[in-house]
Amino acid sequence: MNNKNEIPGLEKILRAIEERGTFARMTRYKYTGADYNIENALKIIEAIGKTRDRKFVIDSENRFAYENFIKWCHCDASMKQIHPDTGEIVPGDLYAGIYIGGTTGSGKSWCLEIMRAYVSALGFKISIPVNYEKDDNRTLWWRIVRADEVCEIFAEDGKITDLKKSPIIAIQDFGQEQEESLYMGNRVDAVRQLIEYRGDLTNELTLITSNLPMGSDRLVARYGDRVASRLRQMCNNLVIKGKDRRKL
Ligand SMILES: Nc1ncnc2c1ncn2[C@@H]1O[C@H](COP(=O)(O)OP(=O)(O)OP(=O)(O)O)[C@@H](O)[C@H]1O
Numbered sequence: 005m006n007n008k009n010e011i012p013g014l015e016k017i018l019r020a021i022e023e024r025g026t027f028a029r030m031t032r033y034k035y036t037g038a039d040y041n042i043e044n045a046l047k048i049i050e051a052i053g054k055t056r057d058r059k060f061v062i063d064s065e066n067r068f069a070y071e072n073f074i075k076w077c078h079c080d081a082s083m084k085q086i087h088p089d090t091g092e093i094v095p096g097d098l099y100a101g102i103y104i105g106g107t108t109g110s111g112k113s114w115c116l117e118i119m120r121a122y123v124s125a126l127g128f129k130i131s132i133p134v135n136y137e138k139d140d141n142r143t144l145w146w147r148i149v150r151a152d153e154v155c156e157i158f159a160e161d162g163k164i165t166d167l168k169k170s171p172i173i174a175i176q177d178f179g180q181e182q183e184e185s186l187y188m189g190n191r192v193d194a195v196r197q198l199i200e201y202r203g204d205l206t207n208e209l210t211l212i213t214s215n216l217p218m219g220s221d222r223l224v225a226r227y228g229d230r231v232a233s234r235l236r237q238m239c240n241n242l243v244i245k246g247k248d249r250r251k252l
């Protein structure tokens with residue numbers, strides 16, 4: 005039906021934009037295996053963790069983070085996250101990455117690594133267009149790079165192109181790295197630049213572990229409003245509570 009208010013040719017233009025993948029987004033696929041339920045998955049993760057260290061447990065301090073990380077991997081719409089300002093439990097975003105905050109030794113890095121072992125074993129399908137090309141052969145997996153390594157890469161090469169363009173990466177120890185990296189007289193806050201770049205794209209996923217709470221003044225003081233604002237959009241906020249497990 006030709007509506008008087010319709011803009012002539014609009015449909016054609018929008019279709020052309022979609023076909024060119026101009027605002028390309030990833031596609032996530034729900035894992036439909038009949039054996040998926042969260043209690044089962046938590047038991048599997050705990051068993052994987054115990055192969056690394058017999059003391060590994062999922063308990064009241066880390067259960068929320070593991071449970072919702074699992075749901076995120078399975079593209080389970082019941083995933084939740086923690087509001088960075090109010091601490092309320094709010095719906096998660098399956099098209100955003102994961103930010104795990106928490107104090108030293110609470111188990112953030114292990115969480116990223118053990119969940120990577122889990123996704124590697126199960127093989128979750130994900131489609132992330134790269135250079136506007138549809139890519140249907142990808143499985144969910146992330147390269148893990150420490151924030152201080154990002155600075156080293158910049159200092160060696162003067163650029164961090166690979167890290168900017170990788171469809172999925174995990175940055176460990178965000179906030180622990182130096183503020184300035186130097187390459188041929190050019191001083192850059194490399195991780196800040198990386199987050200600002202990745203945060204503006206809808207076809208990349210970024211996972212982060214940090215001692216800086218996502219909504220904290222310390223984070224704004226270190227990285228500024230542009231980074232703080234992007235992080236909220238690009239990551240689901242999860243927190244692992246508790247004491248330093250290295251000392252237990
Ligand atoms: N779920 C767990 N159950 C029991 N022990 C754990 C668990 N997760 C981690 N640990 C233990 O705690 C130690 C610290 O874990 P991890 O390195 O993940 O901490 P982190 O939060 O990343 O610390 P940091 O902030 O210093 O980087 C590990 O070496 C391991 O021995």
Ligand SMILES: [Mg+2]
Nearest residue numbers: 112113177213
């Ligand atoms: Mg760590």
